[in-house]
Amino acid sequence: MGTLQKYFKQSATYKIFTGVYDTFYDFVDTLGKITQNGIQLIKALIKGGIDRKELIYQCSRFGVSSLPITLTIVGMTSVIVASQVALEMVKQGGGNFIGMMMSILIVREVAVIMSGFAIISMIGSSIASEIATMRVTEQIDAIRVLKVDPVSYLFVPRVLSGIIMMPFVTIIAAAVGVLAGAVTSDLFAGLSYRAYFDSAWLGIYMKDLWVSLLKAVFFGGTIALISCSCGYYASGGAKGVGLATTKAVVWSFVAIVVWDMIFAVAFFF
């Protein structure tokens, strides 16, 4: 290697460009793999033959196991928001709009996106690490040698459970969030439950509800698909499992924020 070439490879410019290239390559590679798995998943769904027992187990994991943490996060977020604004709004004469503001905020955004975040941390990370461990311990190779389609066996029940359960989680989270807002407004600003709920109903339209549920379907499916994909392509040992889990969490967070933005522009702009 020539001296010039050697110095060039040690330079900050070279390192910045190779770093950017590697990051971009990894981004395109991951996106490609997730898309490819998404297509395989649709093919597997069309072929049918879903393992119902596994689907029920995954639904319970996605919906029931995640519920305590999801409700805690959504409830506490509602408490924080209500405690920050309720007293101020009452002082400014806007007490009658607290319920409306809280219901719009919770039904349109807080319930679905906070549930998404909670599910990524709890279920997405667990799906990614589970499948990544299966990969590094050759269990996925064993599935392939036994002539079972790994996408059909591993992805289908998990992604379907995300699609099925996320709307239910969102509905329960929204109810808890609105209720938490009512209790907080009463405690912090002395707003009656009647005044809160009278305005809360005024703020919600059917469109808000179905867009929120549609978002939940997309969020649930996306979180499960990304988590499965990141786990599926894990390599190496324990480090590989850790990297796959981190990747699943980061990608899922970014993906649901992107989805949220697309929905906001498409339906409320």
Next chain:
Amino acid sequence: MSIEVKNLVKVFGDKKVIDDVSFKVNDGETLAIVGFSGSGKSTILKLISGLLEKDSGEIITSKGDIAMVFQYSALFDSLNVADNIAFALHERRDLRKKFTEDEIKEIVKQKLELVGLKGIEKLFPSELSGGMQKRVSFARAIVTEPNTILYDEPTAGLDPISSTLIENYIVRLKEETNAASIVVTHQMSTITRTADRVVMLYNGKIVYEGTPSDMLKQDNEYTKQFVTASLEGPMKMMEGN
């Protein structure tokens, strides 16, 4: 003929891991593939089983299933022993509706008995010893009645007595199923007890082919070095091997 490999080549990056390898294994015959770590032994099994794509050459197998026993068993740790063994019968599209649950239970019991195990259907892999996990993975491999069985270092990490037991089951499975078997191993006891023929790999190429007894005669420089576990000889250990 059950498996025929012709001029097989596999390249990783710029390294030829398998370089023009050819061999045949007949029904009811066991071939041992031996060699240093990194010589490409497990890669051959992955190519035959379809886990890796070959770059060139041919792999011809008779119709029927290929089973593989993995080095660390690769049992599904979230499923119990019975569900591990019955996995293909439950999940494979062509087998899913072929058997009733009672028939599957009976098949699982038969396969477990074939590998000398009884009454462990409800246990999970984490509750089994290494040797038992290996035997359960044998039972899982033969559940589809394969005509080719691939063993990736079946006795690695086992104590000598468990190794002998596993070697006996490899011979027994061959006799019961008349399958063509390939055993990748480092261990001399596994070679001498299970194999009818031996192929030795070095740097992705076959450097010896013969019977286990001929291998022990040490006429070949490569086998001589392998059998005597010598650092002196034609095979140079790279750092990290």
